[in-house]
Amino acid sequence: MPQQTIGLLVMAYGTPPTPDAIAAFYTHIRHGQTPSDALLQDLRDRYRLIGGMSxxxxxxxxxxDALAATLNARGGELSFKPYLGLKHAEPFIEDAVAAMHRDGITQALAVALAPYDGNASVQDYHARAQAAATRLGGPAIVPVSGWYRQQKFIRYWVGQIAAALATIPANDIRTTAVVFSAHSLPKSMPGATGHYRRQLEESAQSIARAVPFTHYETAWQSAGKTTDDxxxxxxxxxxxxxxxxxxxRTFVYCPTGFVxxxxxxxxxxDIECRAVVNALGGRYIRPAMPNAAPLFIDGLAEAAMDAMAQAMGVPA
Structure with missing residues (x-):
């Protein structure tokens, strides 16, 4: 029996591919409103300070690619073909859905690379994918959501924090704080409080229970340069x-809202927050991000198979 090909729509925020694309990228983020010269120069400077581009x-x-390879390594009657869809850069989410449709994909999984999906910003990823599929007449898309609860995602951060704490002198552990963070949102945005906040707090609590440290907090970062609160x-x-x-005096930063x-x-x-810590005379530690770490990717694969099993009746 030939394998059935399942589309694997991996959605992410996107980034400008070159310095020349920064203005168009920033304009897209601002819903078509061209940024001022000062805002544009500020963004260009930020990219320059992290090495040129993100x-x-x-x-x-x-x-x-790693997620598709991990799913395909399971064998069985299904094969998974990855399609990348971005929110603010090419290929856009709609482009990826159109590519799946052209390729004859009838069923697809959609994974947004943002752990906390309890806000309109992340929900827009899935809404755009579903809308594009509806216009085209397929494929049928199953969203993979709530994967911040996946045990391997939790274990990834537990391991990173444990490794960070191991570098801190024993006498300094008592004055060490672990700070979990996610991207701030305007308070006017639906879901900016409530469910989104609870997801960050639930995630921090799940990780903290598995790591013996003295104190942790949750915080918000990367607020936009707007007049919104x-x-x-x-x-x-x-x-x-x-x-x-x-x-x-020692601060371990874990931006669990990003991957x-x-x-x-x-x-x-690493630049702005570190500068605050340095000015205070403290110690700044930021563990490695998940990126394509096998443990993290394995967790995403298990979440994807669970979603498929629930929606399609396919064994996980």
Missing amino acids: PLARITTAQA WHGPDIRELTRDLYHRGGY ADHLEVLYDL
Whole structure:
């Protein structure tokens, strides 16, 4: 019996592929509103300070390929073909769905590379994919959601934090704080509070239970440069408060709301947040991101198979 090919739609935020594409990328993020020269120069400077461009495009492609390879290694009657769909850069989500349709894919799994999906920003990934499939008459798409609860995702961060704590002198553990973070959202956005916050807090609690450390907090980072009121506490302000009011001197930053090295990690944390810690005289530690680490990819594969089993009646 020939194998059935299942489309594997891997969706991510996207990043400009070259410096010349930064303006178009930023305009797309701003729903077609051209950024001011000052905002555009600020973004260009951020990319320059992390080495020129973000590694996100390369990492996202590696994640999609690794996930397909892991699923295909299971054998059986199904084969998985990866399609990359991005929110703010080419190939867009709609392009990926159209490619699946042209290839004769009738069933697909859709994975957004964002652990916490309880907000309109991440839900838009799946809405755009479903809308495109409806317009084209297929494929039938099964979303893979809530995978931050997957045990291998939790185990990945447990291992990273344990390794980080092992580098800290025993006498300094008492004044060490672990900070879990996700991307802030405007308070006006549906889902900016409530479910999205609970997902971050639930995730932090699940990880913290498995690692014996003294103190952890949750915070928000990477708020946009807009006039909106953004969700807090901001990670830099929380750091200052932990230092001055809590007496903490070592800070382990775990941006569990992200899964790759990119601007929000390499600049917002490794440059901006590190500068705050350095100015305070503290110690900054940021464990490695999941990227295409096998344990993380295995967890995504198990979440995908669970979603398929539930929606299609296929054994997980």
